[in-house]
Amino acid sequence: MDPFIQLVIEAWRIFRMPKETKVPLPTLERLATYFRYLSELASSDVETISSAHIEEATGIRAAQFRKDLSYFGEFGRPGIGYGVRDLLRRIARILKVEKEQPVILIGAGNLGSALVGYSGLRKYNFNIVAVFDSNPNKIGYKLWDRDIYDIERLKEINESLGVKIAVVTVPAANAQNVVDRLVESGIKVILNFAPTTLKVPEGVMVRHVCFIQELTVLSFFLDSDEV
Amino acid sequence: MDPFIQLVIEAWRIFRMPKETKVPLPTLERLATYFRYLSELASSDVETISSAHIEEATGIRAAQFRKDLSYFGEFGRPGIGYGVRDLLRRIARILKVEKEQPVILIGAGNLGSALVGYSGLRKYNFNIVAVFDSNPNKIGYKLWDRDIYDIERLKEINESLGVKIAVVTVPAANAQNVVDRLVESGIKVILNFAPTTLKVPEGVMVRHVCFIQELTVLSFFLDSDEV
DNA sequence: TAGATTGTTAATCGATTAACAATC
């Protein structure tokens, strides 16, 4: 088929996807894994890979990989495999990380500082464009090279920035309040590091990263007889 | 039934559980959520809760909560609900976090520093007892109040410590090497912050926390028409 | 052509939810 037509079909399919075909969340999580792995691979001289290769490298089953991609169209050539750079570019487009994505961070504490200073962010096309805090000893200063603004100015400032992604690294006790303000300010997706459950309106998505919770799950798998 | 007999039965059930009845991983993750929520609640004056209350507070369905607990025995009283302190104590025992759990951390960078400095750790009964790094400018110094040791001494030092849990905050390129050493040193479960897939032998468990990957998944849910 | 590997369908597996008898 004409490659142009094919692209148009794919664009259309992706465009109507989120609401309709309903991509499973585990598929999206794996897609992020493929994306990371392919990014590494792209700087090597490997040009083509098979789904079996993906299984070997990521531990995700080959059939699973092909099934995951099938939600979004056709990506490989039977008997040949997948072109690394092409696959990377198309997955990046699906995940909307082909262009740089601006992010705001709330909470200029230790963790916030580590995240802003993390070089991997830029590598994967995210950019923390502004930091907010409520502590007068921090407001007006910088976190690395990013300005720290008064959280009271969140809505005002994001009116001009128009950022859709926020990272929350405030203490659990303040998290719900902060999230309410974020939603008010036009934020659509939130990555929450505070160890607490958050309530958000329909249409806003939250993901939760909890260090303690991960340790707790791991702890279960220790043998109870020893120690 | 005699509460003593009941406890013995429960202990026995938990003892043989991991290998046999096979508790679903999602159940363990939710158990960690219940644990966190009950910990908060325990410092209030609430004495009894219902599964409906849990649903309201955590967003996890009441039926799901009861089903999750059912893998481990009986915890509530029909018509009454669950005793907060009792439930907390029993979930803590299941997850093996009733006693303090020692943890070692590899990688004294920004992220490692944030984790060591995080007060929530102690609150949830984890304690980072030693930090390792390969950088001569760090070895022999301290991260907060914890000694930083040469990673070359990992096996030697853990011979006396006998720690089973490790947190990895080294760059992706070094992660597999570090993990191999950890396994050699008797570590049984690993929390990995490096953005890379790790290979471990049977019997060692890894969980993966990846900031970038979480952002990438969230990014998918942004509307593509705007921006 | 023969061998490799895809995309997709159908079968399997496992987790969530609903419903309700048992119990306080």
Added chain:
DNA sequence: TAGATTGTTAATCGATTAACAATC
């Protein structure tokens, strides 16, 4: 007793895996 709420069974739902025809 009547109302509330559990623990568990059975029904539903959804995700993973296997298998294979189509294709390079």
